[in-house]
Amino acid sequence: MEFLLLVVGLLFGTVLIVGVGERIRLPYPILMLVFSALAASLPFVPNVHIDPELILPLFLPPLLFAAAQRSSWSVFRLRWRSLVLLAVLLVAATVAAVAAVTWWLVPAVGLPLALALGAIVAPPDPVAVEAIAGKVSMQRRLLTVLQTEGLFNDAMAIVIFQAAVSATVSHGRVGWSVVPQFLVGAAGAALLGFAMAWVVGALTRFVPDLVARSAASLVAPYAVYLLAEVVHCSGVVAVVVTAVELGRRARPQDSGERLTRSAFWDVLELLTTGVAFGLVGIEMRSVVEAEGANLLTFVPGIAGICATAVAVRFVWMYAMYWIGGAERREKTPGSLREVVVLTWCGMRGLATLALALALPTTLADGSPTPGRNFAVAAAASVLVVTLVLPGLTLPWLMRMLHLPDDRAAEQRAQRALARRAERVALEALRTSPAAQKLPEGRRRALARRMSSLHTILQADYAEDPEKMRRIQAVLAAMERAQRDALAAARREMLAARNEPGNDPELVDRVLRRLDLRTVTLDR
Template identity: 55%
Template structure:
């Protein structure tokens, strides 16, 4: 019962942290992490233990799925170079540098165990980045770079970590076989993700309940992750691909389902994020307690590794900024200011903690895993340094650098989509037979509604307009005409969302206004 009460308490604390974060302009996951660590110092506080093997399977699927739903295949087709350089190459470089430093500083750690430590602290957490960056009016382009990096870097880090642990357990070295292992696992995960997307689409056609169709999307990420892991593929990639496939197959006419599913996933993402970071805080406290006074002798090594993590990311992003200016690539940092911001947003989270706790206690011969205590302390130090410090100071940094965005770029993008939606609606009505059946006053009314549609999409407001009922047939025809126009507008926005030049989140906002406008129409 204590375990259940603790989980419920963390969920309630998440709601409080969200409200407090809004007032203080601070990210609620960071507040949850600090709160959880502080609570464990209270005498008599209940213990909570979760198997390390369950941390990633429980929290990564829904949180990755929620983030990936905001993207599209077109985004990755355009940003594949950034994806490789940030999500794969930077993870490899960070792992190598940290492993080298650990091997030099920690007696008896061995190269494979040092590589395992490097893989733990290499990948930034997309959940932490999303919750922090979105609150400080960061330029949309930089948020997109961080999202693209965060969706796939866990896959590279997990493969390296698993190979390093296996080498440590067998007494061998980590070899080049890691590369084909990663490629094959990622390719198989893509196939699994596409198959799960198709299967989900098939199931939702059979299920009539709108609530049940939304619930299916909660089950699918776990199914994709578990299936991929069982087949020795990347569960992370499988979940992301599943989400992208579901978004690709979205139907314009599913307005009510999109409204329901969006609200459902907003709640799931908020509570899962808060609970996850609350449990991270509890686990960090366990590490501190278990190590006792010995932890003070590890502080120096932990500080060096933390500094290296920041420095490597800064130098790598600086190199990308130089090449971006030469190639005029706007999907990478292009200035020292952007390099500093993206460096500060390299926040570690769930993956780092889960991989640290997943370290075996002993080797097959019964001896202790090399430098396991040092690895745990350093991993937790990097997590705290990269999450708490940037999370609390990023708003200040954005103000000092004058790097906040006023939203004009997104407004311009929304105007373009709104104009396309309006044009599609007008074109659909232009030669439709229903227009010829309408009385003259109804034609005037419909034209007025089309003129207002553009403004509604831009300002996000809804105007529930009543149609004067002079004749029942005229009212029915008028509603039918509006339905045709809104269907055409939604079709245009859904198609635009899958185009390379469209920001998926902007398209989702415009589509949401169209969906709400459709829902407000009388039956």
């Protein structure tokens, strides 16, 4: 019951912290972590633990799925060099560097456990990157690189972690077998992802109910993650492949499902992210209490590990800049300022804490695991240094570096896509047998309706700012008028809902149409 009350409290806290974050312009996941850590230190707050083995299976599948839905195979094809350099090779380099520094500064920690610690702190967290970096005015090119890296880097880190933990418990060694193990696990997970996407696609074609079809998108990431873990494949890769393949399989006639699913996942992602970061903050209290007086003796080693994790990422990003970037079409990073931003966005999070807490407490012979307390404290410290500090200062850093804003280019690209969609719609209207049967006046009215987007976005007036401002003022006035009219209609329907003799369900149907009309107003 205490854990259930804690989760409900975190859900309410997430809603409150989101409002606070919007007002003070700070990312809500970081505020959630800080406030939950402070609240956990209060004497009347119960000390509740969550099983470390449940943290990743509970939170990672839906959050990975939500992030991967915003990507596509074309992005992966375009960014495959970044994917290999950052999600695989940078993770491996960070593991090696952190393990070497740990072994040198803290000899009591054996090499297998040092490698496990390296795997724990190596991968930036996709949830943290998406929740924090996605909320600042960052160029889409940089954000896409961070998102692509974050979707897959956990897979490499988890394979190394599992091999290192096995060697630690059995007093063995970590060999090169992790490489084929990673490749085989990733290939098997990809096949499972494609299969799950096919199953979900078939299911949504069979089930007519929109809510049930949206619910299938929640079940799918959990199902494929657990199935992949059972057959010793990468649950991370399986979830990402499922999400991206489902996006590829989307059908034009599924507009209602897309609207329902989008709203559903927006709410789910916000609440899950808030609870996940809240639990991270609460678990950090347990780390501090468990280590207590030992924390001061850990400081030199922890400082070295934190510095190494940040330095390796900076050197790697600088090397990518020096060789001309990872991609041929567009250089990324393209400047030293971008090197700094990409380094600062190497935020650790959920996976780091979950893997740290999953370290075994005893070896195969029943003796305590030497160095475990240090490893857990070091992982928690890296999380604070690479998540809390960058998360609170990233908006300030972006302003200080004066990176160019590509919002104008985004708007031009969006207008081009809108015009492309409109051209196809008008052509389909001209050739539609159903349209040919309409009276001439109705056909012209329908054509004007299809052309409304073109009327609003008929040209790019970037060269004439004054003309653009006049157009925007007219559009804003039109939107306000439409919103006022629709607001009056909604008030009338809400009043009708409380009047005797009116069926509330029928009123709700009209309200839904009015709500949809409101949220789809052209901007």
